[in-house]
Amino acid sequence: MKFSIPPLDAAIVPALQQRIDSKTKPLGALGQLERLALQVGQVQKSLTPSLEQPHLLVFAGDHGAAKAGVSAYPQDVTWQMVENFLAGGAAINVFARHNGLVLQVIDAGVAHDFGKRDGLVDAKIASGTRSYLDGAAMTADERDAALVKGAEIARRLAGGGCKVLGFGEMGIGNTASASLLTHCLTGAPLADCIGRGTGLDDAGLARKRALLARAVARAALPANADAPAVLAEFGGFEIAMMAGAMLAAAECGVLLLIDGFIVTSALLVAARIAPDICDYCIFCHRSAEPGHRAQLHDLRAEPLLDLGLCLGEGTGAALAWPLVRAAAAFLNEMASFESAGVSGKSV
Amino acid sequence: MKFSIPPLDAAIVPALQQRIDSKTKPLGALGQLERLALQVGQVQKSLTPSLEQPHLLVFAGDHGAAKAGVSAYPQDVTWQMVENFLAGGAAINVFARHNGLVLQVIDAGVAHDFGKRDGLVDAKIASGTRSYLDGAAMTADERDAALVKGAEIARRLAGGGCKVLGFGEMGIGNTASASLLTHCLTGAPLADCIGRGTGLDDAGLARKRALLARAVARAALPANADAPAVLAEFGGFEIAMMAGAMLAAAECGVLLLIDGFIVTSALLVAARIAPDICDYCIFCHRSAEPGHRAQLHDLRAEPLLDLGLCLGEGTGAALAWPLVRAAAAFLNEMASFESAGVSGKSV
Numbered sequence: 001m002k003f004s005i006p007p008l009d010a011a012i013v014p015a016l017q018q019r020i021d022s023k024t025k026p027l028g029a030l031g032q033l034e035r036l037a038l039q040v041g042q043v044q045k046s047l048t049p050s051l052e053q054p055h056l057l058v059f060a061g062d063h064g065a066a067k068a069g070v071s072a073y074p075q076d077v078t079w080q081m082v083e084n085f086l087a088g089g090a091a092i093n094v095f096a097r098h099n100g101l102v103l104q105v106i107d108a109g110v111a112h113d114f115g116k117r118d119g120l121v122d123a124k125i126a127s128g129t130r131s132y133l134d135g136a137a138m139t140a141d142e143r144d145a146a147l148v149k150g151a152e153i154a155r156r157l158a159g160g161g162c163k164v165l166g167f168g169e170m171g172i173g174n175t176a177s178a179s180l181l182t183h184c185l186t187g188a189p190l191a192d193c194i195g196r197g198t199g200l201d202d203a204g205l206a207r208k209r210a211l212l213a214r215a216v217a218r219a220a221l222p223a224n225a226d227a228p229a230v231l232a233e234f235g236g237f238e239i240a241m242m243a244g245a246m247l248a249a250a251e252c253g254v255l256l257l258i259d260g261f262i263v264t265s266a267l268l269v270a271a272r273i274a275p276d277i278c279d280y281c282i283f284c285h286r287s288a289e290p291g292h293r294a295q296l297h298d299l300r301a302e303p304l305l306d307l308g309l310c311l312g313e314g315t316g317a318a319l320a321w322p323l324v325r326a327a328a329a330f331l332n333e334m335a336s337f338e339s340a341g342v343s344g345k346s347v
Numbered sequence: 348m349k350f351s352i353p354p355l356d357a358a359i360v361p362a363l364q365q366r367i368d369s370k371t372k373p374l375g376a377l378g379q380l381e382r383l384a385l386q387v388g389q390v391q392k393s394l395t396p397s398l399e400q401p402h403l404l405v406f407a408g409d410h411g412a413a414k415a416g417v418s419a420y421p422q423d424v425t426w427q428m429v430e431n432f433l434a435g436g437a438a439i440n441v442f443a444r445h446n447g448l449v450l451q452v453i454d455a456g457v458a459h460d461f462g463k464r465d466g467l468v469d470a471k472i473a474s475g476t477r478s479y480l481d482g483a484a485m486t487a488d489e490r491d492a493a494l495v496k497g498a499e500i501a502r503r504l505a506g507g508g509c510k511v512l513g514f515g516e517m518g519i520g521n522t523a524s525a526s527l528l529t530h531c532l533t534g535a536p537l538a539d540c541i542g543r544g545t546g547l548d549d550a551g552l553a554r555k556r557a558l559l560a561r562a563v564a565r566a567a568l569p570a571n572a573d574a575p576a577v578l579a580e581f582g583g584f585e586i587a588m589m590a591g592a593m594l595a596a597a598e599c600g601v602l603l604l605i606d607g608f609i610v611t612s613a614l615l616v617a618a619r620i621a622p623d624i625c626d627y628c629i630f631c632h633r634s635a636e637p638g639h640r641a642q643l644h645d646l647r648a649e650p651l652l653d654l655g656l657c658l659g660e661g662t663g664a665a666l667a668w669p670l671v672r673a674a675a676a677f678l679n680e681m682a683s684f685e686s687a688g689v690s691g692k693s694v
Contacts, residue, residue, distance in 0.1 A: 024431055025438055026419070026545040030662070031635060031655025072373070072692045080689040084371055089682025091372055098676050099669060198373040199692065288378060306653065307670075308378025315377070322446060322669040323654075329445050335436025342427040345419045345546065 003247040016041040022336040036327035056166035061109035061238035062128030066173030079112030095318035109237030143232040150244025158252035166257035168314015178265035180234035188294035227272035242266035250280040257317040260287030264295040285316030350594040363388040369683040383674035403448040403513035408456035408585035409475030413520030426459035442665035456584030490579040497591025505599035513604035515661020525612035527581035535641035574619035589613035597627040604664040607634035611642040632663030
């Protein structure tokens with residue numbers, strides 16, 4: 001799979017910075033929002049970037065290992081939550097609605113037959129992955145199919161004029177997959193990559209740690225295993241499909257809103273395939289799930305929000321989106337000292 | 348001046364917490380947003396709080412000491428920025444517009460004759476304060492008039508159904524006033540309360556420090572001076588009027604969105620008059636202006652955003668408002684496990 005993601009062009013930076021500095025505010029007074037405005041302008045190669053048709057995609061998939069007890073919730077919650085998304089009752093529905101994001105739910109591999117449904121994109125690779133405790137979670141063909149389908153979804157949206165894609169996910173057991181991917185791709189100790197997910201108690205956490213250590217030992221991947229190999233071994237279909245969508249979206253010059261731990265595990269895969277993708281990413285929040293720290297450190301990312309969230313679904317991305325919109329808006333809509341007739345510094 | 352602000356009623360907390368915990372998400376997974384939802388419900392004594400008619404008030408005033416060189420900008424910038432607000436070109440206009448806040452600008456004491464203008468509330472106490480380098484910035488009568496006018500503005504809005512008031516300000520020289528108020532009211536060392544404001548260079552910062560030390564020595568306030576006395580000595584009219592508006596708004600059960608350093612200096616005054624006001628406050632962001640740290644520490648406050656902003660105008664409040672709206676929205680609009688037919692924890 002080849003993706004051609006160009007590094008950002010620095011040529012526009014001086015003009016963008018000049019435009020930011022001409023606005024009626026002290027130099028630098030909008031802090032991180034100014035860096036965001038610069039990034040958005042660079043991604044779009046424009047002094048007047050426009051963040052049209054922002055979408056949030058929730059990719060759902062099931063995990064074979066969920067039945068071994070890596071999660072506090074039963075596997076059925078994956079399809080039940082997809083139904084909740086379709087009915088508009090989940091947190092991500094509420095936040096997307098209030099913040100002006102179009103929500104789309106993608107069945108990447110839920111172990112449930114939804115039939116044909118409004119608002120649900122059928123991109124099912126299989127009814128859940130196999131358990132990585134016994135063998136690879138997916139075949140190379142399944143992985144590639146998931147990457148391709150994700151890329152197709154992103155390209156279709158970009159072709160229709162979408163300039164911003166937020167990412168979210170649902171899948172009982174997917175913090176465990178994300179922990180394994182994070183451990184293998186960043187080299188952080190496995191224990192630092194594992195947390196309570198949806199709320200394991202101490203005994204549950206100990207069980208999750210033991211199971212994931214067993215999975216790592218079973219797979220016996222070489223230290224230099226490439227990201228696609230690691231993805232097939234441990235990944236969920238929703239994670240693979242997100243990685244494909246991210247890569248294709250960045251290739252189209254779309255801005256990516258990165259949510260928490262699981263979404264960032266997909267980005268780790270994407271960034272190993274095409275490192276310049278990170279320039280297109282806005283890191284929306286710092287998750288309370290401990291493994292997110294290792295991911296952000298690896299990607300040298302500083303997120304916008306730090307609110308102790310650990311819900312997934314793209315909720316952190318949806319909550320941070322108004323800040324991104326505000327960054328583009330100040331660049332486009334604020335008056336300059338000259339246009340407003342405001343005096344400059346006297347000392 | 349008497350304000351009767353009741354402490355929040357804890358009786359509703361168990362029912363609110365039960366409602367939060369019944370939503371389709373792991374316990375506590377919305378982090379700080381869950382604490383916000385609890386606070387909003389307590390302020391409104393309601394399991395279904397409604398944040399109708401959110402307003403953002405920008406109070407503007409001039410400072411006699413500005414001419415002595417406590418700011419990087421000339422005093423005329425105060426009225427010029429008021430014109431910018433009225434024309435819709437300032438940062439706060441952009442952010443209020445995109446985030447659904449009604450903006451009102453209040454002339455609390457700008458040294459300029461605006462005439463009668465659409466969108467500008469004339470509450471001018473005088474054409475700027477006197478310089479606190481020579482004597483008290485305002486008389487006791489002026490201070491009380493500012494508190495009363497602020498209270499009237501807030502009561503009128505609350506009477507019309509406004510449930511959320513954000514606070515912002517404009518006034519060349521007002522970080523210096525805020526530094527003096529913060530030093531006197533929190534006891535923090537003066538040097539820790541003084542920053543670069545709108546962008547003083549090193550020489551300017553040294554001059555500001557020397558001038559403010561002179562002002563403290565000149566005033567020679569007793570260590571136990573009460574907040575109204577400190578306010579008259581150093582405060583701006585915009586700061587006094589904000590304090591009055593905050594006190595009356597909380598009395599009416601309105602939720603207060605607290606911006607950065609200068610707005611928090613008004614809250615310090617209000618909190619000394621009626622300490623329970625803090626329960627009605629949402630601390631929106633951590634300002635890059637260093638004195639804000641001493642204020643937040645004094646008020647035991649943990650802000651929502653930390654983006655290195657130091658613009659004032661209420662921009663931090665306007666940027667955090669979507670988070671507050673999201674907190675109320677999840678409480679009101681999310682499905683419960685029962686209503687959505689989603690299974691609970693299995694372990």
